[in-house]
Amino acid sequence: MARRGLVFAALLAALAVATAASLALGAVKVPLGTVLDVLLGKGASATDTQIVEVLRLPRTVEALAVGAALGVAGAILQGALGNPLASPDVIGVTGGAGFGAILIIIVLPGSIALLPLTALAFGLLAAALVFGFAWSGRNRGSVGKVVLAGIAVLSLFTAGTTGLLAAFPERAPSAIFFIAGGLTSSGWRDLETVWPYFAAGFVCVLFLIRPLDRLALGDDVAASLGSRPQLIRLGAGVAAALLAAASAAIAGLLGFLGLVVPHVVRMAGGSSSQTFVVPASALGGAALLAGADTLARTLRAPIEMPVGPFMVILGVPLFLWLLRRAV
Amino acid sequence: MEAAARSEAGAALLEASAVAVEIGGTPILHSADLRLRAGELVAVVGPNGAGKSTLVRAVSGLQRPSAGAVRWSGLDLDGLRGRDLARRRAFVPQRMQVPAGVDVREAVTVGRSSHLRPLRRLTGADRAGVERAMERARVTRFAGRSLTTLSGGELQRVQIAIGLAQEAPVLIADEPTSQLDLGATIAVAGLLRELADDGLGVLLVVHDLALAAAVADTVVVVSAGRTVADGAPARVLTPRRLTDVWGADAHLTGRAGRTALHVAWLPRGDVRAP
Amino acid sequence: MRKLLGLTLLLAALCLPASSQAAAQRIVALTPFAANTLARLGVTPVGIGQTLGGAERFLPQLQGVPTLPLSHPNGPNLEQLAALDPDLVFSSRTWAKGNQAMEELGIDVVVHDPRSVDGAFADTFKIGTLVGRKHYARDLLQGMRRRVEAAERGIERRPKVMLILGVGRTPFTFLPNSWGGDVVSRAGGRLLTGGVSSSSGFERISDEVVVAENPDVIIAVPHANEDDIPSLTEYLRTNPAWSSTNAARNGRVYVSVDNSLLQAGTDVASTIRKVRRAYLKN
Numbered sequence: 001m002a003r004r005g006l007v008f009a010a011l012l013a014a015l016a017v018a019t020a021a022s023l024a025l026g027a028v029k030v031p032l033g034t035v036l037d038v039l040l041g042k043g044a045s046a047t048d049t050q051i052v053e054v055l056r057l058p059r060t061v062e063a064l065a066v067g068a069a070l071g072v073a074g075a076i077l078q079g080a081l082g083n084p085l086a087s088p089d090v091i092g093v094t095g096g097a098g099f100g101a102i103l104i105i106i107v108l109p110g111s112i113a114l115l116p117l118t119a120l121a122f123g124l125l126a127a128a129l130v131f132g133f134a135w136s137g138r139n140r141g142s143v144g145k146v147v148l149a150g151i152a153v154l155s156l157f158t159a160g161t162t163g164l165l166a167a168f169p170e171r172a173p174s175a176i177f178f179i180a181g182g183l184t185s186s187g188w189r190d191l192e193t194v195w196p197y198f199a200a201g202f203v204c205v206l207f208l209i210r211p212l213d214r215l216a217l218g219d220d221v222a223a224s225l226g227s228r229p230q231l232i233r234l235g236a237g238v239a240a241a242l243l244a245a246a247s248a249a250i251a252g253l254l255g256f257l258g259l260v261v262p263h264v265v266r267m268a269g270g271s272s273s274q275t276f277v278v279p280a281s282a283l284g285g286a287a288l289l290a291g292a293d294t295l296a297r298t299l300r301a302p303i304e305m306p307v308g309p310f311m312v313i314l315g316v317p318l319f320l321w322l323l324r325r326a327v
Numbered sequence: 328m329e330a331a332a333r334s335e336a337g338a339a340l341l342e343a344s345a346v347a348v349e350i351g352g353t354p355i356l357h358s359a360d361l362r363l364r365a366g367e368l369v370a371v372v373g374p375n376g377a378g379k380s381t382l383v384r385a386v387s388g389l390q391r392p393s394a395g396a397v398r399w400s401g402l403d404l405d406g407l408r409g410r411d412l413a414r415r416r417a418f419v420p421q422r423m424q425v426p427a428g429v430d431v432r433e434a435v436t437v438g439r440s441s442h443l444r445p446l447r448r449l450t451g452a453d454r455a456g457v458e459r460a461m462e463r464a465r466v467t468r469f470a471g472r473s474l475t476t477l478s479g480g481e482l483q484r485v486q487i488a489i490g491l492a493q494e495a496p497v498l499i500a501d502e503p504t505s506q507l508d509l510g511a512t513i514a515v516a517g518l519l520r521e522l523a524d525d526g527l528g529v530l531l532v533v534h535d536l537a538l539a540a541a542v543a544d545t546v547v548v549v550s551a552g553r554t555v556a557d558g559a560p561a562r563v564l565t566p567r568r569l570t571d572v573w574g575a576d577a578h579l580t581g582r583a584g585r586t587a588l589h590v591a592w593l594p595r596g597d598v599r600a601p
Numbered sequence: 602m603r604k605l606l607g608l609t610l611l612l613a614a615l616c617l618p619a620s621s622q623a624a625a626q627r628i629v630a631l632t633p634f635a636a637n638t639l640a641r642l643g644v645t646p647v648g649i650g651q652t653l654g655g656a657e658r659f660l661p662q663l664q665g666v667p668t669l670p671l672s673h674p675n676g677p678n679l680e681q682l683a684a685l686d687p688d689l690v691f692s693s694r695t696w697a698k699g700n701q702a703m704e705e706l707g708i709d710v711v712v713h714d715p716r717s718v719d720g721a722f723a724d725t726f727k728i729g730t731l732v733g734r735k736h737y738a739r740d741l742l743q744g745m746r747r748r749v750e751a752a753e754r755g756i757e758r759r760p761k762v763m764l765i766l767g768v769g770r771t772p773f774t775f776l777p778n779s780w781g782g783d784v785v786s787r788a789g790g791r792l793l794t795g796g797v798s799s800s801s802g803f804e805r806i807s808d809e810v811v812v813a814e815n816p817d818v819i820i821a822v823p824h825a826n827e828d829d830i831p832s833l834t835e836y837l838r839t840n841p842a843w844s845s846t847n848a849a850r851n852g853r854v855y856v857s858v859d860n861s862l863l864q865a866g867t868d869v870a871s872t873i874r875k876v877r878r879a880y881l882k883n
Contacts, residue, residue, distance in 0.1 A: 026809045027809040047813055050812050050844070051813070054841050054844065058841075110830075110831075110832040111832065169672055173767070174824055177770055182771065185842050186842050187841025210440050210443070213437050216426040217489070218423040223388070225413050226413035271433075273429060301807060302807045303797055303804050303806065303807070304807050
């Protein structure tokens with residue numbers, strides 16, 4: 001118990017540091033005092049205000065939201081499917097979202113404003129297909145069926161994406177950046193579109209935490225306690241799909257977070273109880289993405305580098321160190 | 328055999344009649360009856376594939392029956408959902424999933440969750456309930472240990488503790504001793520008998536007929552999807568029945584607090600198989 | 602006398618192979634720049650390349666020339682190319698893999714990817730030399746240089762310009778050592794670069810720097826069609842990140858979908874004029 005408290009404290013500290021860095025640092029040097037002035041509404045030069053209010057603040061919030069969402073989505077999927085390799089990719093969301101985005105970028109570039117919604121819609125469609133197939137026929141909703149359906153749907157959408165890229169090779173470069181994943185500084189525009197899906201996903205997760213702990217003891221124990229195992233799995237799938245689709249809509253295809261953060265948190269805290277893992281994954285994911293994004297846009301300023309490698313640089317050494325110490 | 332006349336004036340907690348179950352279109356159970364009263368320990372026995380587990384899962388609400396009536400304290404099973412059912416009966420599977428990173432106290436606390444409203448925190452009363460359940464199952468001394476470090480017997484007692492945390496008047500255990508060694512079997516059997524003596528209704532599926540005879544007040548025999556006998560162990564587990572149902576030449580004896588099954592393992596006069 | 606004749610014959614013998622080497626007969630041009638340059642030089646290639654879904658602009662003289670579809674990463678289908686039996690192929694670095702394969706087939710491959718107007722002139726001359734039209738090329742170039750100088754005359758203002766590639770989530774900025782960057786610089790624009798340089802000619806530059814440098818004009822070069830221009834322009838104009846810039850506030854955000862800023866063309870002067878008239882207004 002004390003160990004978990006320690007882990008929470010460390011995660012909160014990391015989150016605070018990452019958030020502060022994300023707001024205070026950037027390609028243009030803005031003194032800390034000025035940053036605080038802008039945030040507290042005390043006014044500063046037009047340029048500084050624009051930079052802090054319109055560029056850094058929304059981007060920081062996006063990083064925290066997406067990081068938390070992906071961390072939590074990974075945690076609940078790993079719990080619901082009883083599989084340590086589960087992540088939002090497994091339920092097809094990232095494949096679908098990628099296809100939707102590429103569709104806009106390559107085939108309908110004039111509709112670029114609809115990119116977040118299209119990515120979100122196709123992400124949810126892919127998840128719906130996965131669960132539809134997994135819930136049909138015999139052995140409804142079994143873990144094996146979900147995983148296999150996920151692989152099939154992912155392959156389907158990946159093939160579609162590759163096909164589009166091959167058909168319009170001139171336009172392919174624009175699409176690569178979505179696939180690589182990363183945040184952009186475009187004000188609140190994207191968040192305004194997708195925040196309801198984040199909210200819905202997080203609320204679902206709140207109600208899933210205890211049922212998932214029951215599911216961890218086996219379908220029979222969960223049934224004894226009054227839960228329906230298949231319903232819990234479906235609920236977890238829906239919540240994860242909402243969170244992952246909303247994340248992909250604004251940050252492209254970011255893997256790694258959903259898979260690794262729950263494991264790091266579990267190993268550090270020595271506990272698999274969802275009441276610990278879910279909130280800890282939210283904090284850890286948010287801190288990791290905010291930190292990695294800050295590094296990606298300040299290390300070689302004013303050049304913006306992709307965020308993926310920085311997530312790996314920050315996360316993998318910690319993961320490996322914990323892995324060595326874990327039994 | 329000591330057929331101790333254990334007088335149970337307990338209320339009828341479970342009444343099931345003519346229960347039939349189909350799994351994947353195949354009929355497993357054709358017609359089975361079951362009754363359980365407070366303070367009574369009922370053992371369900373029968374050969375493999377007879378439908379013992381299916382019957383017990385059906386009355387527990389884990390498997391939908393295709394026919395028959397199941398009533399819990401007079402209320403139809405169909406009308407009882409989730410939480411309500413969890414307050415009436417606790418189902419302990421043969422072996423639960425053992426997640427890493429969960430200790431005994433946490434697992435038993437999960438058992439308490441049927442008492443909790445969706446987002447409410449644990450109260451002092453809940454925590455006390457958890458401690459009580461652990462004490463009754465005698466697992467308090469390793470409450471802080473991870474589930475993965477427990478032996479078979481210890482794990483089975485923890486499973487019972489999880490069931491007890493539900494604080495339901497009925498405990499149902501599906502083959503709780505089948506995978507345990509002698510010592511652990513004795514411990515678990517003793518625990519279950521104690522719980523029945525304390526007033527719980529206990530329903531067990533067991534393979535071991537001698538064990539069933541020793542701990543049960545009532546034995547129900549299931550054979551080929553039907554209940555064929557129901558009553559005190561001595562009356563039910565006669566040599567004739569053992570031959571009819573199990574094809575065994577055997578009889579039960581009980582003397583000085585011990586029960587044994589005497590079996591002719593190698594039947595006399597038969598040509599040995601080449 | 603006989604010695605003089607012998608010397609003349611020797612010289613002629615030496616010159617003939619050189620000029621027959623230079624005058625390759627069957628030429629395939631895989632880039633619009635090479636194709637149009639050949640057309641201008643009065644040489645008709647036996648095949649020209651066209652990317653799938655691309656919008657290359659070819660001179661009218663090239664109508665009727667067989668087209669080879671180009672796709673990543675090889676460029677043309679090598680069997681189709683071989684069927685044309687080319688001596689020489691003008692290609693681009695984009696088709697590096699295909700270029701290697703062509704060389705292995707024994708076809709000469711010459712790569713031209715001019716990234717500046719001067720580079721385009723130099724490459725025009727090189728192409729002219731390779732096809733035996735050196736003198737013609739020189740004349741052509743004189744005319745081109747004159748027209749470009751005329752197009753660059755009388756620049757009144759030098760607004761700060763951000764030239765970006767693509768519209769999507771993360772636009773790349775054209776740097777001075779890119780084709781579009783050079784054209785816009787010559788048209789009188791001061792390119793917004795954030796002090797960055799890169800060998801590729803493009804970089805992702807932080808929006809913070811854009812805000813700090815405050816461009817007067819923003820030009821986007823997306824991969825899109827003509828009909829997409831209005832919605833794309835609107836999307837860019839309303840991008841919250843740039844809302845404080847002069848460009849956004851004065852509505853001077855433009856979208857260019859033809860390839861004139863993306864790829865070298867042979868009508869540089871008219872491109873420069875268009876940039877000045879439509880975008881820089883100088």
